[in-house]
Amino acid sequence: MTRSVFLVVGLVLIFFLLFINRDLTVPLVLFPGLLSVPIPFYLLAFGLFLIGLVLAFFLIFPSWLKLKQENRKSKKDNGSPSAP
Numbered sequence: 001m002t003r004s005v006f007l008v009v010g011l012v013l014i015f016f017l018l019f020i021n022r023d024l025t026v027p028l029v030l031f032p033g034l035l036s037v038p039i040p041f042y043l044l045a046f047g048l049f050l051i052g053l054v055l056a057f058f059l060i061f062p063s064w065l066k067l068k069q070e071n072r073k074s075k076k077d078n079g080s081p082s083a084p
Helices: 002-020 041-079
Strands: 029-031
Touching: 002 041
Parallel strands: none
Antiparallel strands: none
């Protein structure tokens, strides 16, 4: 529980510090020699964080479903009367 609190406080602090420095902009290099319009760094960091969350969800989701199915099977097997 305390790790979760430290993680949330740390993330909020990092995003707050990035948001304070709003004038920092970063041009993205999409292809060699082709630059995008400069975007604020805090938006880039927040967007990358959200992309990381989505990728983590897609990587964890199949194993979570498998675990849930195994849990249902074990509950179903425990509830049925056993034959002598």
